[in-house]
Amino acid sequence: MSLTEYTGRKRVRIGALALVVLIVGGAGLTVRSGIALDRLFTAGFATRSVEMATPIALAAIGGLYAEKSGVFNIGLEGFMIFGAFSAAASMYALGGTSPTQGQVWLAVAVSAVISTLITVAFAVLLIRYEADQIVAGLAVWFIGLGFAPFTAAIIWGSRSSPGLASVNSVAFGQSPFVILTVLIVLASWVVLYRTRYGYWVQAAGENPEALDTAGVDVTRVRYATVIFSGAMAGLGGAVLLAHAGNFVGIGDTMVEGRGWIGIVAYLFGNYNPIGAAGAALLFGALDMLNVQFQTVGIEVSARLVNLLPYVAVIIVLSAWGKTRMPSSVGESYESED
């Protein structure tokens, strides 16, 4: 075992230990303050956590594919804003302030299509015009932060939408989009690790020259993954909106960093779709802890509890930062012929 590998593993252990200490410590505190844990960790909490995790998981799956193929799509957060906003706008266009369930579904679909189209333009800039991936990705975020509230203000006269409609839950009180997300996660795992196409994606990131030699167009693979990543992030934003039922465009918008957390989720999951979804679940649960604290009556400022996911992201990144990144990430590839 090399030294870097050793320190890497040690860091993982330290990180895991820190998380465990955090959880046990938190649990201990709650028990000592006389609050039963079973009141804190309820079935409703599980449902809400899963629901909150789905947008993060969707964005993470998309980002994972793009990065596996060698393109760092740092614009996930921006695409989520586009997705959430265009879902709200199309829901409003279809059914005003009281859209039907069918219109909610249609709006989510329209939003995914719009996000895909925007991502096509982004992919062209990134791959054809060799845009700087970091700066262009940040730009997508800034554009979303500007134009989504701008268009909202034109449509609704305010940066946020009026109440629209949220999707009805199906079996076990779960949103149908949760089930859809589970299916997408499983499918993307199968495609990535069990199909020829998945190997192309991995090869485009690890060894593009070899893939090129084998007669596969690296550029086309990368176009496909980048467009997929934007579509997934957009769908994630649309699902976030379909769960919330209205668009919020003040401050960092309703997406509030979930796209960035999505990036961390797939890093934490070591580029494995199922691992990424698991990490998303952790962040979703932390996000919903606030509601639990309130119902149980723990007197902590909601504003501080809301910061927990961000703190967890920093801990996770520092402990797991050294993930096995595909070796050609960030380099544009030009075929010799």
Added chain:
Amino acid sequence: MSGDDDGLRGALDRAAAYMLDATVLERIGIAIASTALALCIGLLIVAAAGHNPLLFANQLVIGSFGSERAVARTLTFSVLFVLAGIAVAIAFRAGVFNIGVQGQFIVGGFATVASIVSLAPYLPDGTVGGIVLMLVGTLAAVVAGGLYAALPGVLKAYGDANEIITTIMLNFIAIGFVGWLVAGRFSDPEATATRTERLPDNVGFPSVVFDDPNLSIVGIGATIAVVALIAVIMTRTSFGYDMVTSGHQESAATYSGVDAKRMIVSTMTLSGMVAGLTGAIFAIMIQGYFTDPSGIGNYGFDAIAVSLLAANNPVGVVPAGLLFGGLESAGSHIQINSDVPVQLIDGIVGLVVLFVAVPELFRMMAQRTGLGGDRE
């Protein structure tokens, strides 16, 4: 000290590499073309939204330079954009992506107000007391901003944590935590809005040239001094040289005895110190108290665009900062005098950043149209 083209270790280096490749003229050309293209798209959107684009363009000019008040407002915002832009440029130049200038700015500004408000009862009321308070407040901001940036620096250097993500998370944390303090422990019980107590009367910069209470010659002077200082550090000292080389040619820097990890931490700290200073000037010169940071302008974010437009050159940050000061100032004018939602300006800023990221686009456009034949 221009870097070679080799040694691209992934996306992080790529940003800086093309900046160093491009000739100065080309960089200026790209900056102007990016801004012009973004503004044109903005005007098209105004037209598409059913407003008169010419009227809007006219309001942009009036709002930024049309009157003495507008000029003073533009300069006030420019002070913030230039300083925050310098903070970003320090880090980006060294290959470290400090996206957390906004958070460091907030933490710094709050540290200024908190330290001045807590110390004021123990100091005399006069000018001397005021100067001492301002010095202490500014120092507190520089230290707080520096430390708040050093943390992601340490996590990157020793924990391999991607600084882009950690600094963005720290922005959210700064907004939430300072917001909690402003609404709680430090809130002014007599104020209707959520804010801290006012700074005492003897704290504040004199306004000499302009009548505008928010613009002081001290703020402008401090900005020019910081620009000069950072420009000298980056181009004339061994520290600056090591900083830039370790960012772009890590192996070369390591070979010449530079500790790359410590360099990352130093870079982030210096960048955060300038961001903190920006916060101090914002608190003392403009606000006079501290409000909920979720409502404060995105100076630290727009500063990323400022720095990129200037190709991360500290001197170039000055014209870029003036441009953004003008845009922001026009934004305040538009908010009152136009039906076009002011968020358009944020969108245009995003487009500027996008176009700056794609110099290749302009090179191809230049080739097609036969312009700029002197490239490379």
